[in-house]
Amino acid sequence: MVMNKIKELHILVIDDEKIMRDGSERILKKEGWDATTAESGDKGLELIKTGDFHILLLDLMMPGISGMDVLKTVRQTHPDLLVIVITGYATIESAVEAMKNGAYDFIPKPFTPDQLRIVVRRAIEKISLEREAELLRLEREKSLRDIANEKSRTLTIISHMADGLIVTDQEGSIVLHNPAVTRMLGLEKKAPPGKNLFAWTQKKELSSMVEEVLKSRDTEYQGTSMELALGEPPGSFLMAHSAPVRSAQGEVLGSVTIFHDITCFKELDQMKSDFVNMVSHELRSPLGAMRQKLSLIVDGLIGDINEEQKQVLARVKSRIDGLLGMITNLLDLSRIEDGRLVQQKERVLLPEIIEEAVELMAQEADGKELKFDVTVDSRISPVHADRQSMETVVKNLVNNAVKYTPQGGSVSITAQNCGDFIEIKVSDTGVGISKENLPRIFDKFYRIRNEYTRKVVGSGIGLPLVKAIIDAHLGTITVKSTPEKGTSFTVLLPRGIS
Amino acid sequence: MAKILIVDDDPDIVESVTIMLENNNHKVIQAYGGIEGIEKAKAEKPDAIILDVMMPDRDGYEVCRELKSDPDYRDIPILLLTAVVSQIPSTSYTHRMGMETEADDYVDKPVEPGELVRLVERLLQK
Numbered sequence: 001m002v003m004n005k006i007k008e009l010h011i012l013v014i015d016d017e018k019i020m021r022d023g024s025e026r027i028l029k030k031e032g033w034d035a036t037t038a039e040s041g042d043k044g045l046e047l048i049k050t051g052d053f054h055i056l057l058l059d060l061m062m063p064g065i066s067g068m069d070v071l072k073t074v075r076q077t078h079p080d081l082l083v084i085v086i087t088g089y090a091t092i093e094s095a096v097e098a099m100k101n102g103a104y105d106f107i108p109k110p111f112t113p114d115q116l117r118i119v120v121r122r123a124i125e126k127i128s129l130e131r132e133a134e135l136l137r138l139e140r141e142k143s144l145r146d147i148a149n150e151k152s153r154t155l156t157i158i159s160h161m162a163d164g165l166i167v168t169d170q171e172g173s174i175v176l177h178n179p180a181v182t183r184m185l186g187l188e189k190k191a192p193p194g195k196n197l198f199a200w201t202q203k204k205e206l207s208s209m210v211e212e213v214l215k216s217r218d219t220e221y222q223g224t225s226m227e228l229a230l231g232e233p234p235g236s237f238l239m240a241h242s243a244p245v246r247s248a249q250g251e252v253l254g255s256v257t258i259f260h261d262i263t264c265f266k267e268l269d270q271m272k273s274d275f276v277n278m279v280s281h282e283l284r285s286p287l288g289a290m291r292q293k294l295s296l297i298v299d300g301l302i303g304d305i306n307e308e309q310k311q312v313l314a315r316v317k318s319r320i321d322g323l324l325g326m327i328t329n330l331l332d333l334s335r336i337e338d339g340r341l342v343q344q345k346e347r348v349l350l351p352e353i354i355e356e357a358v359e360l361m362a363q364e365a366d367g368k369e370l371k372f373d374v375t376v377d378s379r380i381s382p383v384h385a386d387r388q389s390m391e392t393v394v395k396n397l398v399n400n401a402v403k404y405t406p407q408g409g410s411v412s413i414t415a416q417n418c419g420d421f422i423e424i425k426v427s428d429t430g431v432g433i434s435k436e437n438l439p440r441i442f443d444k445f446y447r448i449r450n451e452y453t454r455k456v457v458g459s460g461i462g463l464p465l466v467k468a469i470i471d472a473h474l475g476t477i478t479v480k481s482t483p484e485k486g487t488s489f490t491v492l493l494p495r496g497i498s
Numbered sequence: 499m500a501k502i503l504i505v506d507d508d509p510d511i512v513e514s515v516t517i518m519l520e521n522n523n524h525k526v527i528q529a530y531g532g533i534e535g536i537e538k539a540k541a542e543k544p545d546a547i548i549l550d551v552m553m554p555d556r557d558g559y560e561v562c563r564e565l566k567s568d569p570d571y572r573d574i575p576i577l578l579l580t581a582v583v584s585q586i587p588s589t590s591y592t593h594r595m596g597m598e599t600e601a602d603d604y605v606d607k608p609v610e611p612g613e614l615v616r617l618v619e620r621l622l623q624k
Binding site for chain 2: 289324
C-alpha cells in the first residue's frame with residue numbers, strides 16, 4: 001500500500017502500559033505526526049483491520065496476545081506496515097527474533113523522546129523513499145505502456161492502409177512492411193524480418209530505386225518515384241515513391257517506400273488514348289479524300305474554273321490542311337502519352353532546324369511585314385535528340401510567334417550554349433499572354449479565347465506536344481509574356497556528347 | 499504512256515488518283531482492296547503500283563511483301579500511300595514499314611496531283 005501524502009501518515013502505538021502509551025503519543029503528536037494508541041494486542045489488531053496505519057510501535061511484552069504474535073499476524077495481513085518493536089528486556093535475542101519475523105527496527109525500553117523520534121523519523125524516511133521509488137516505477141510503467149500503445153496504434157494504421165509500405169534499413173533489408181504491399185506485389189507471404197528487398201520482391205527496378213535513395217548523400221534529396229508494371233502483359237500498375245529516412249545529423253538510416261495503385265488511372269488513360277487514336281484515324285481518311293478530290297478541281301483536272309471559284313476552293317483546302325495538321329498533332333500527342341515514342345536519338349545540329357523552320361514561315365511573315373531576327377551562335381554544340389521531334393519543337397514555337405504577332409512586329413530567334421545546356425529562345429512582339437492564361441498554355445486543348453486568337457487557326461495541341469517532347473529529352477521550357485507587348489519562350493536542352 | 503495500278507479501299511482516293519494519272523495520259527487499273535490488288539497486279543502486270551497501306555482485307559505491307567517476294571513481279575515499282583503520318587519519325591509507320599517491305603517510295607495522303615505525277619514518273623524511270 002502506498003501513501004500519497006506524507007501528512008496522512010498514521011502511527012499506531014500498542015502498549016499495555018498507559019504511561020508508555022500516553023508518553024509516546026505526546027512525543028509523536030508534538031512532531032506533527034498522527035498517533036493512535038491501543039492497550040492490547042487484540043485491540044491493536046482490531047484497529048489495524050479498520051484503520052490505515054503506516055507505522056506500528058509494538059510492545060513485545062504484553063498480557064494476552066503477545067507482541068511477537070501481533071507482529072507475525074500483521075506481517076501476513078499488512079506486509080507494508082512498518083513495525084518497530086519496543087522491548088523491555090533490551091536483550092539482543094528478542095530484538096533479533098522480532099527482526100527475523102519482519103520487524104523493521106527496534107527500540108529498547110526505557111527510551112528517551114529523542115530515541116523515539118530518531119527511530120520513527122528513520123521509518124518515515126524509509127516510507128517516503130519507498131513511495132518515491134514506487135512513483136518512479138509507476139511512471140516508467142506508464143511511459144512503457146504509452147510507447148507500446150503508440151507503437152500498436154501506428155502498426156494498426158500501417159497495416160490498414162490501402163497504400164503499400166516498405167521500410168528498409170540502410171543495407172536495404174526490410175524492417176517493416178504492411179499487408180497491402182504484399183498483396184499489391186502479388187507476393188504470397190509476408191517478408192521474413194531482415195530479408196533483402198530484392199530477395200523478397202524479385203523486382204530489380206524497385207530495389208535499384210531504393211538503392212539509389214539509400215546512397216543519396218545530398219541532404220536536400222527528397223526521394224524519387226517510378227511506375228511499376230506488374231504481370232506479363234502488365235495487368236496492374238503501381239506508382240512507387242521512395243524517400244530516405246535521415247538521422248538528425250543528416251545521415252541516411254534507411255528508406256520508406258509507398259506504393260499507390262494507379263491501374264484504374266492507367267486504364268482510363270489508355271481508353272482516352274485509344275479513343276483519340278480512333279477518332280483521329282476516322283477523321284483523317286475522309287478529310288484526306290476530300291482534300292485530294294478538291295485538288296482535282298483547284299488544279300483544273302476536271303474542267304476549268306474561274307479565278308473567284310479557285311480562290312474560294314483554295315481557302316477550303318487550307319482549312320482542311322489545318323484540320324489534318326491538328327489530327328497529326330493529336331496522334332503524336334497520344335503516342336507520346338502512350339510511351340510509344342521510341343526515341344531514335346542522334347546528333348542533331350540545331351542551326352539547320354532553325355533555318356528550315358524560318359524558311360517555312362517566311363512567306364507568312366513577309367505577308368505581315370514581320371522583322372525576322374535570327375542569331376545562332378556558330379559554336380553551338382549539337383544535341384543528342386530525335387531530329388524530327390526537334391523540328392516539331394522549333395516549328396511550333398516559330399509558327400506561334402508568327403501567328404500571334406500582328407502586322408509590322410518582329411520575331412527573334414536566338415540559340416547559344418548555356419553551361420551544360422543549349423538555349424533556344426523564340427521571342428515576339430505579339431499579343432502576349434495574360435497572367436491568368438500563362439500557367440495553362442501547356443495544357444492539352446487549351447486555347448486562349450480573345451479577339452485576336454479567334455482569327456488564328458489552332459488546335460491547342462502544339463505547345464503541349466512541344467513540352468512533351470522537351471520533357472522526353474530531359475530539357476525544360478519556360479515562358480515569359482506581357483500582354484500587348486510580346487512573349488518569349490526559352491528552351492533548355494542538355495548538350496550532346498560531341 | 500504507262501499502265502498503273504491503284505489499290506485503295508477508299509473509292510474517292512481511287513477515283514482522284516485515276517483522274518490525276520489519266521490527265522497525264524497514263525492508263526489506270528483500279529483495285530479496291532488488297533486481295534483484288536494482288537490479283538490485278540498478277541493479271542495485268544502494270545508498270546507501277548500505287549498501294550494504300552491501311553486496307554481491311556490485306557494491308558499494303560502484306561501486298562507489297564507478297565509481290566516483292568515473287569521473281570515475276572519483283573521488278574514492278576511500288577509507291578506506298580498512307581494516312582498514318584507523324585511528326586515523329588520513329589513512330590511513323592510509313593517510313594519504317596516502307597523500308598522493311600522494300601517498297602520503292604512512299605507518300606502521305608492526301609497528295610497533290612503534281613506531286614503524285616512526279617513520284618510516279620520517277621518510279622517509271624527506275
